[in-house]
Amino acid sequence: MSTADPQRKSDLLRRFARSGQSESQTGIRREHLLRALGLIAREPAPVTRAVIARRTGLTSATASSLVAELIALGLVVETGRAESTGGKRATRLELESDAYLIVVAVVRTRAIDTALVDLAGRTVESRRLDVTGGMEVSTVVDAIRELTDGLESRVLAACVQVPGVTAAGVVVDSVQLGWRDVPLARILESEIGAPTSVVNDVDAEALTEAVDADDRAIRLVVHLGEGVGAAITTGGSLMTGATGRAGEIGHVRVIYEGARSRCRCGVSGCLESATSMSAMLGDTYTDELDEHDTTLLASTAEARERMGFGARALARALRISSALIDPEEIVIAGAAPALGPHFLGTLRDEYEMYPAKGTTQVAIRYGRPELSRYLGPAKFALAPVLGDALPLTQAR
Numbered sequence: 001m002s003t004a005d006p007q008r009k010s011d012l013l014r015r016f017a018r019s020g021q022s023e024s025q026t027g028i029r030r031e032h033l034l035r036a037l038g039l040i041a042r043e044p045a046p047v048t049r050a051v052i053a054r055r056t057g058l059t060s061a062t063a064s065s066l067v068a069e070l071i072a073l074g075l076v077v078e079t080g081r082a083e084s085t086g087g088k089r090a091t092r093l094e095l096e097s098d099a100y101l102i103v104v105a106v107v108r109t110r111a112i113d114t115a116l117v118d119l120a121g122r123t124v125e126s127r128r129l130d131v132t133g134g135m136e137v138s139t140v141v142d143a144i145r146e147l148t149d150g151l152e153s154r155v156l157a158a159c160v161q162v163p164g165v166t167a168a169g170v171v172v173d174s175v176q177l178g179w180r181d182v183p184l185a186r187i188l189e190s191e192i193g194a195p196t197s198v199v200n201d202v203d204a205e206a207l208t209e210a211v212d213a214d215d216r217a218i219r220l221v222v223h224l225g226e227g228v229g230a231a232i233t234t235g236g237s238l239m240t241g242a243t244g245r246a247g248e249i250g251h252v253r254v255i256y257e258g259a260r261s262r263c264r265c266g267v268s269g270c271l272e273s274a275t276s277m278s279a280m281l282g283d284t285y286t287d288e289l290d291e292h293d294t295t296l297l298a299s300t301a302e303a304r305e306r307m308g309f310g311a312r313a314l315a316r317a318l319r320i321s322s323a324l325i326d327p328e329e330i331v332i333a334g335a336a337p338a339l340g341p342h343f344l345g346t347l348r349d350e351y352e353m354y355p356a357k358g359t360t361q362v363a364i365r366y367g368r369p370e371l372s373r374y375l376g377p378a379k380f381a382l383a384p385v386l387g388d389a390l391p392l393t394q395a396r
Contacts, residue, residue: 006153009100012073013156013195016385032058036066038389040076041095041119048090067093074099075119095119095390101151103158103192104377105144106201109135109176109226110288114147117378119156121211121392126374130288135177137184141191148192158196159381160184161204163227167244169198175264176227199380202247203238205333206231207376209367211393220327221367222249222318223334225287228272232325236379236388250276254316274313277335280306287335294338307343315350323359333367 016030035056040047053063070076077096097120106113112135115126129143140160148155162184164174169185171177185196199207206221210233222230230247232239240246255269263273277285281297289297297303318330332344348364355361379392 008072008074009153009156012075012100013385015069015073018384032056032062033066033069034387034389036063037070037075037095037386040070040093041390046092047094048092050090052093097122098124099154100156101154102378102381103144103148103155103194104161104374104381105140105159106161106204106373106377107135107140107177108163108287110286112140112143113373114143115374116147116151117372117374117392119382119390119392121372121375121378123372123374135179137179137182137187140184141188144188145191152193155192155194157381157385158188158192158194159204159377160188160196160198161201161377162198163201165245165248166198166200169196171198195381195384197381197384199377200229200231202229202231202334203240204376204380205367205373206233206238206331207236207379208371208373209233209331209333209376210236211371211375211379211391217329218325218327219329219331220318220321220325221331221333222314222336224275224277224332224336224339225334226276226278226285228276230321232327249317249321252317254313271313271317275310275317280310280339289335291335291338294335295340298339298343304342307339308346311343311346312350315347315353318347318351318364319354319356322362323356326360327362329363329365331365331367337366337369 036052039052039055049060049063049067052067053060056063067076071078075096076093079092079094081091098118100119101124102117104115104117110131112129112131113126116124118124127147131139144158162171162174163176164179165172169183171179171182171184173180184198188196202221202223205223206219209221210219217235219233220230221233222228228250230249232246250272251263251265251267251270253267253269254271255274261273261279262268263270273279281294281303285294285297298307322330332347344364344366351364375392382390382392
């Protein structure tokens with residue numbers, strides 16, 4: 001396993017810091033470095049200095065200089081000779097995927113899952129901490145410090161995933177955690193010495209589903225758990241809205257007829273009151289349940305009836321949402337896949353029952369279980385440092 005020293009990490013963070021002057025010499029150099037790094041990380045064929053020069057239009061001397069800097073920063077390694085094309089064989093270049101690590105913490109009301117992810121997207125280590133009583137900020141800090149102890153020089157970035165509204169590293173409001181206006185990123189940065197981001201759990205899940213998306217794909221991801229939320233991605237980027245609250249559909253009223261329940265927000269007929277996993281499976285459900293136990297809860301006749309009602313409510317919300325954003329596909333994620341094919345089939349039937357004129361047919365599917373849950377938060381953490389240069393598409 002590669003090692004990193006504090007000075008090299010400091011040099012890397014300084015080199016890729018955004019100065020706000022993209023047209024300056026420093027900003028142009030940064031963009032050239034990221035482009036070269038992206039080619040090395042993403043190109044399926046062997047990449048050499050000559051390939052970088054050819055693909056970027058830069059001179060051979062500039063391409064060699066970029067590679068030398070990426071090697072010095074610990075991001076790229078030489079791996080032997082490429083096949084000869086008639087002259088001297090060039091040196092192959094590859095991503096040095098294990099030199100640095102990304103820290104991910106998934107915070108819920110009763111547990112914290114922490115993980116170390118390398119630059120290829122592989123989960124190197126993961127831990128779970130069960131929490132009794134309320135979730136405290138200090139508990140999250142301690143869990144991350146314990147995971148990163150002795151690895152500080154290799155931690156390149158960190159991300160904390162939380163339920164609720166987040167903005168610029170602050171947990172603006174999390175009803176589930178009981179947090180409001182918590183500057184979580186600033187607190188953690190001072191503890192672990194690495195840039196830290198905070199992301200809403202649904203946004204993180206949407207980024208995970210979009211890790212291998214092309215630049216044009218528009219995807220609507222709906223998270224079902226103790227709450228309900230949604231997120232929209234274009235390619236691999238989030239559409240956050242004017243205030244970062246795009247997708248907060250859980251407390252939009254979609255049920256007006258008599259059979260409506262009072263939501264925990266105090267209003268009756270909210271989408272969450274009918275379609276959350278708690279509403280459909282009962283109060284026994286929590287977000288900490290595994291897929292097996294959730295499937296057992298969904299197998300009862302009473303749950304099946306509530307799931308049918310929840311599917312109808314969700315279909316209404318999806319029909320309106322998809323008419324507005326025209327997605328390529330709709331993904332039902334969170335704990336929803338444990339509901340099985342019956343719920344998904346009912347949802348599709350209800351969605352297609354009353355097609356809206358002028359709209360197109362949209363595919364609806366469950367989230368992909370083969371993707372590691374840490375990929376989205378890791379991508380979110382890395383974006384302020386290395387942009388989207390690294391694909392992070394490693395399946396678990």
